[in-house]
Every structure is written in C-alpha cells, then in structure tokens.
Amino acid sequence: MIDPQLLKTNIEAIEENIRKRDLNIDLDKLKHLDESRRALKFESEKLRSEQKKLGKEIASASEKDKVILLEKAEKISDKVKSLSEETQQKDEEFFDAWIKIPNIVNSSSPVGKTDEDNKEIKKVGEPKNIKNPMTHLEIGENLGLIDVERASKISGSRFSYLFGDLVKIQFNLVSYTLNKLSEKGFNPTIPPVLVRENALFGTGFFPDDSDQVYEVQNDDLFLVGTSEVSLAALHTDEIIDMKNLPLRYAGYSTCFRREAGTYGKDTSGIFRVHQFDKVEMFSFCDPEKSNEEHEHILAIEEEILKDLEIPYRVVDVCTGDLGASAAKKYDIEAWIPSQQKYREVTSCSNTTDFQARRLNMRTKNEDGNTILHTLNGTALAVGRILIALLENNQQPDGSVTFSDDLGTILGVNKLS
RNA sequence: GGAGAGGUGGCUGAGUGGUCUAAAGCGCUCGCCUGCUAAGCGAGUGGGGGACGAAAGUCCCCUCGAGGGUUCAAAUCCCUCCCUCUCCGCCA
Structure with missing residues (x-):
C-alpha cells in the first residue's frame, strides 16, 4: 500500500506511476472517494465529540435535568450511530480500492510493458x-x-x-x-x-x-x-x-x-x-x-x-x-x-x-x-x-x- | 482433545457503567540540588487519524488482545474469535 496522503500532496506521482506500469486506473474516482470519506469522518467526529460532552453533563446533572438531557442524548446517539456506520463503509470502500494501487516504481527502473x-x-x-x-x-x-x-x-x-x-x-x-x-x-x-x-x-x-x-x-x-x-x-x-x-x-x-x-x-x-x-x-x-x-x-x-x-x-x-x-x-x-x-x-x-x-x-x-x-x-x-x-x-x-x-x-x- | 485462569501504556499493576481526561510504582528524558555517583525534589514521557494553518501550533476523534452487541454513556455488562499460562490426555 502506498501513502494515501499522496492523493492530496502529489497525485501527479501516482498518475505517472500508473502510466509507467501501463495500467488503467480511475484516479479521479479515487480522489473523490477520498475527499468524501474525509468529509464524512470530520462530521462524524464532530458529532461524537458533542455526544461525549453531553454524556458528562448527564453524569453530573440533577435528577430533573437528567430527563431532559437523556432525551437529547438519545437523538444524538442515533445520529452518531448512522453517521459512523456510513463513515466506516466509505473508509472500507476507499481502502479496498487503494489497496490495489501498486507501489511507486523507482525512477531508475527501465520503463516498458513486458x-x-x-x-x-x-x-x-x-x-x-x-x-x-x-x-x-x-x-x-x-x-x-x-x-x-x-x-x-x-x-x-x-x-x-x-x-x-x-x-x-x-x-x-x-x-x-x-x-x-x-x-x-x-x-x-x-x-x-x-x-x-x-x-x-x-x-x-x-x-x-x-x-x-x-x-x-x-x-x-x-x-x-x-x-x-x-x-x-x-x-x-x-x-x-x-x-x-x-x-x-x-x-x-x-x-x-x-x-x-x-x-x-x-x-x-x-x-x-x-x-x-x-x-x-x-x-x-x-x-x-x-x-x-x-x-x-x-x-x-x-x-x-x-x-x-x-x-x-x-x-x-x-x-x-x-x-x-x-x-x-x-x-x-x-x-x-x-x-x-x-x-x-x-x-x-x-x-x-x-x-x-x-x-x-x-x-x-x-x-x-x-x-x-x-x-x-x-x-x-x-x-x-x-x-x-x-x-x-x-x-x-x-x-x-x-x-x-x-x-x-x-x-x-x-x-x- | 478435556478442565480452569487470564490478556490494561516500555514494564509491574489498580480500576466491575458516568470528571477514566486510565491511579500508583518502576523505567526513561529533561531540570534543580550536589566534590563525583547515588538518593532527594520538580516536570515530561504510547500509537494512529482528522480539521484549520505557510509553518510553529491549536482543537478534535480513535486506541485497555481483535471484532460485534447492549446502553444516553463501556476498560467495566453480553456474544464470537485470537493469544498466553496451569493441570490432564495424546504426541516427533
């Protein structure tokens, strides 16, 4: 597996590599997949952070406040669950594709097909x-x-x-x-x-x-x-x-x-x-x-x-x-x-x-x-x-x- | 194959549902103290990822063998698997 950061930092290197190896891979699709995976992850983490904060409030809340907070927490919990599931799916989808990207060849390797x-x-x-x-x-x-x-x-x-x-x-x-x-x-x-x-x-x-x-x-x-x-x-x-x-x-x-x-x-x-x-x-x-x-x-x-x-x-x-x-x-x-x-x-x-x-x-x-x-x-x-x-x-x-x-x-x- | 015990940071080890943001000790790093060393005192000390940023950095998420589940909330409860140890059986 090559460094996924390359998609952000040096996508040209991957393109060149695919060309040198004479392969046919849709890099654009991968790049978009990576971007949407990151965006999802960010959303999911933000929500999770909220959930954790709320959990702490509940722990120290009075009995009265607790009822209201629990209701709120329940809703967040559902959202966290579905969002993190979605994130996980995207992650898997990305890695299944990413794992197939071959190693970047050394610049001294002779370029050829067979x-x-x-x-x-x-x-x-x-x-x-x-x-x-x-x-x-x-x-x-x-x-x-x-x-x-x-x-x-x-x-x-x-x-x-x-x-x-x-x-x-x-x-x-x-x-x-x-x-x-x-x-x-x-x-x-x-x-x-x-x-x-x-x-x-x-x-x-x-x-x-x-x-x-x-x-x-x-x-x-x-x-x-x-x-x-x-x-x-x-x-x-x-x-x-x-x-x-x-x-x-x-x-x-x-x-x-x-x-x-x-x-x-x-x-x-x-x-x-x-x-x-x-x-x-x-x-x-x-x-x-x-x-x-x-x-x-x-x-x-x-x-x-x-x-x-x-x-x-x-x-x-x-x-x-x-x-x-x-x-x-x-x-x-x-x-x-x-x-x-x-x-x-x-x-x-x-x-x-x-x-x-x-x-x-x-x-x-x-x-x-x-x-x-x-x-x-x-x-x-x-x-x-x-x-x-x-x-x-x-x-x-x-x-x-x-x-x-x-x-x-x-x-x-x-x-x- | 059968019976039992257990897996928590570099190591030892506490923790059986909510400031765990994982105690304490050891080790390590830095500093202070100090003829030197040791002791003592103080601070720091895992890994992965994300957002913003030129960078320094700031904030956040994940990680208590692995993966699922229950719950508003899991190191802690439940299930499956893996591994280690003890005893029995078998065996080169």
Missing part, C-alpha cells in the same frame, strides 16, 4: 561448449538422482523425489549459503511455512495472487510460496529503533506454489514444481538506505553464483513487469545448456514502504516515526541451482564432474 523490455545489465561467466546437452531430468534419471514419474503417482504432476548425492549436495549448498549469509549479518532463520491470511495480505500476495497459494481450509492457514511472507511479517506492528537497522534475516524453508495458469510451461523435470526449498534474504531497513541495500543483496546473489561457477546474467526488470509491491527488481538468470537460454534463478526486490505500511512496521529516530523499508532476495533456490549445476557440469558419458573448488562446497566431486 518481460521483453527488461534490461540486461551484465553477463558473467562463459557458458561451456557442450555438445548435445542433456536435460537435468535425463541426467538425474540416468544417475538415479531424480524421479518425477513415481512422484506423480504419489502427489500428481510437478513433484519429485531427489535421491542420494543430490540430497547430500542440497544440504551442503544450504549450509554453505547460510554460513555465507551469516557472515554478512543475515540471521539464519527457520520460519513457519503455514501462515494466517494477514501475512499474505501484508506482503502483497493477497488479494492479487491468492490463486497461487495452497490453503488449509480446516484451520484457515496458508502454505507460503516463499519464506519472504513469514520473514516480512516477523516484525508486524513493531516500531524498531533506527539504530538497530538494518535487520537482516536468511530464511530457509520449503516453498509451495500452485502454479495455476502455467499448464504446458516447463512441464519437464524439477524446474517448475509445487514444492521446493529456498534460502531467502530479507532486510528491514532505513528508508534512506534501501537502494544501497538492494545493490548489496544483488551483489551477494552474484557472489553465490560465481562461487558455484554458474554462468549468469543480471536483468533489471521493467516497470510493466514488476509486481505490485516492488519499486525495483533485479532477476538473475542462470545459463541452462539444454535450453540454450538464461533462466531465472534469483530475484531481489526493493519493496520500499509498500509491505511495511500494510504490516504496520515503523522505525523511529529523533525526528519521529516513519514507515521502514523492506527488501527480499533469493540466496539459493535449491531446485533450480541443482539444475544449473547438473547441466553445466555434465560430461559426454552422462556423468557430472565438479571442479575442486565446487566439489569442496558441494561435498561431492563426481556424480556417476
């Missing part, structure tokens, strides 16, 4: 020349490391079993990542993966992307699609001293996604599955410093991919392709030999005050309280990194060999 307008910032690492590269699924199945066929019998499509050294590699990768992040001041965290609706609402996944989320109906809980949700909500309703910012967390969790509307996309292997594990970075930070923090998070993501010897490119996501909560977003795409393409393996966003306002998270210093900024970024999307590792290090004989450095991180030098 992912084709995303801007490549750099390419790092040289893809190896692999003749007739196998897919990660072919490699994994041949070596007995991945089984999606049986998984589909048990759980349906888009699930997998991982076996043997691939499991060992996963644990070593997670351990390596958490160690690195811990050294950089990110507090390792195992967050809940079942959350209440408010956490999803506060992070901006609800109401827009509710069809991507698994729901546990009996208990009104939802499975998170990323630990960003439970990490962001960690400091809900808190006021954090600016001296203690930034607060950085590295959350390790399983992620659950329904992948609705992706039928036919990435149907093979473990690239797009309903359940995967991920280490996620999350920062609560001084509003003045969130741009720096964003670059910092991106740099860490790059460092990890370099350590893992995966060729990648960095993409600055364009305004039309940004989610509602992001002001700016970088994706990193790893080279996938079997597709001869770079594919997304990390994503980091500066959501500025958008999530923090919804979750009511503030920071204070001598000048008072302000909404803080939140940022998130993928440190390690395990499944997709495993894909990149298998495919980029495959050998013509179907085995996979890692360099000595990489082998040290993974705890495995060769898969055969």
Whole structure:
C-alpha cells in the first residue's frame, strides 16, 4: 500500500506511476472517494465529540435535568450511530480500492510493458561448449538422482523425489549459503511455512495472487510460496529503533506454489514444481538506505553464483513487469545448456514502504516515526541451482564432474 | 482433545457503567540540588487519524488482545474469535 496522503500532496506521482506500469486506473474516482470519506469522518467526529460532552453533563446533572438531557442524548446517539456506520463503509470502500494501487516504481527502473523490455545489465561467466546437452531430468534419471514419474503417482504432476548425492549436495549448498549469509549479518532463520491470511495480505500476495497459494481450509492457514511472507511479517506492528537497522534475516524453508495458469510451461523435470526449498534474504531497513541495500543483496546473489561457477546474467526488470509491491527488481538468470537460454534463478526486490505500511512496521529516530523499508532476495533456490549445476557440469558419458573448488562446497566431486 | 485462569501504556499493576481526561510504582528524558555517583525534589514521557494553518501550533476523534452487541454513556455488562499460562490426555 502506498501513502494515501499522496492523493492530496502529489497525485501527479501516482498518475505517472500508473502510466509507467501501463495500467488503467480511475484516479479521479479515487480522489473523490477520498475527499468524501474525509468529509464524512470530520462530521462524524464532530458529532461524537458533542455526544461525549453531553454524556458528562448527564453524569453530573440533577435528577430533573437528567430527563431532559437523556432525551437529547438519545437523538444524538442515533445520529452518531448512522453517521459512523456510513463513515466506516466509505473508509472500507476507499481502502479496498487503494489497496490495489501498486507501489511507486523507482525512477531508475527501465520503463516498458513486458518481460521483453527488461534490461540486461551484465553477463558473467562463459557458458561451456557442450555438445548435445542433456536435460537435468535425463541426467538425474540416468544417475538415479531424480524421479518425477513415481512422484506423480504419489502427489500428481510437478513433484519429485531427489535421491542420494543430490540430497547430500542440497544440504551442503544450504549450509554453505547460510554460513555465507551469516557472515554478512543475515540471521539464519527457520520460519513457519503455514501462515494466517494477514501475512499474505501484508506482503502483497493477497488479494492479487491468492490463486497461487495452497490453503488449509480446516484451520484457515496458508502454505507460503516463499519464506519472504513469514520473514516480512516477523516484525508486524513493531516500531524498531533506527539504530538497530538494518535487520537482516536468511530464511530457509520449503516453498509451495500452485502454479495455476502455467499448464504446458516447463512441464519437464524439477524446474517448475509445487514444492521446493529456498534460502531467502530479507532486510528491514532505513528508508534512506534501501537502494544501497538492494545493490548489496544483488551483489551477494552474484557472489553465490560465481562461487558455484554458474554462468549468469543480471536483468533489471521493467516497470510493466514488476509486481505490485516492488519499486525495483533485479532477476538473475542462470545459463541452462539444454535450453540454450538464461533462466531465472534469483530475484531481489526493493519493496520500499509498500509491505511495511500494510504490516504496520515503523522505525523511529529523533525526528519521529516513519514507515521502514523492506527488501527480499533469493540466496539459493535449491531446485533450480541443482539444475544449473547438473547441466553445466555434465560430461559426454552422462556423468557430472565438479571442479575442486565446487566439489569442496558441494561435498561431492563426481556424480556417476 | 478435556478442565480452569487470564490478556490494561516500555514494564509491574489498580480500576466491575458516568470528571477514566486510565491511579500508583518502576523505567526513561529533561531540570534543580550536589566534590563525583547515588538518593532527594520538580516536570515530561504510547500509537494512529482528522480539521484549520505557510509553518510553529491549536482543537478534535480513535486506541485497555481483535471484532460485534447492549446502553444516553463501556476498560467495566453480553456474544464470537485470537493469544498466553496451569493441570490432564495424546504426541516427533
């Protein structure tokens, strides 16, 4: 949610933002709604003030006066009731509409409509020349490391079993990542993966992307699609001293996604599955410093991919392709030999005050309280990194060999 | 899952229908006092929103776990939900 004051103080900024994001929103209607809501509120508060004054008079009035005053009070009470109901309705109407206004994009985000307008910032690492590269699924199945066929019998499509050294590699990768992040001041965290609706609402996944989320109906809980949700909500309703910012967390969790509307996309292997594990970075930070923090998070993501010897490119996501909560977003795409393409393996966003306002998270210093900024970024999307590792290090004989450095991180030098 | 107790400001804790404009204490901030520190004395001390204003500010509303209800009037009475604690049962 963006600051409703903008309607009064800088409506041009919202207009420009809607244009940049290529959206169609009736701002005039919203502005009028806001004005009438304020007017109603003012009337309602005035009347309530009168009612309270009268109440005090009644308390100290003589028996005789009381009868007359009570009659008067009764009438006011009715009016207060109906007026405050009306005010509440208007408020709700306004906020239902306001909540749909996306975050103001950063002025440095490239303006564009679709992912084709995303801007490549750099390419790092040289893809190896692999003749007739196998897919990660072919490699994994041949070596007995991945089984999606049986998984589909048990759980349906888009699930997998991982076996043997691939499991060992996963644990070593997670351990390596958490160690690195811990050294950089990110507090390792195992967050809940079942959350209440408010956490999803506060992070901006609800109401827009509710069809991507698994729901546990009996208990009104939802499975998170990323630990960003439970990490962001960690400091809900808190006021954090600016001296203690930034607060950085590295959350390790399983992620659950329904992948609705992706039928036919990435149907093979473990690239797009309903359940995967991920280490996620999350920062609560001084509003003045969130741009720096964003670059910092991106740099860490790059460092990890370099350590893992995966060729990648960095993409600055364009305004039309940004989610509602992001002001700016970088994706990193790893080279996938079997597709001869770079594919997304990390994503980091500066959501500025958008999530923090919804979750009511503030920071204070001598000048008072302000909404803080939140940022998130993928440190390690395990499944997709495993894909990149298998495919980029495959050998013509179907085995996979890692360099000595990489082998040290993974705890495995060769898969055969 | 069963039985019980309870949720009040940064903390402790009083308050069972009307100056609650939430006592008191602790903590914190500032001042006085003072070789220094402590004690003592005095003042201040939550959050959100609105109206007016260039601003400083002035006035007002909301907020006693959350949401409803009763009433002229609710921290206080009623209902629903959430959370915490104690005991029993079950359990990795």
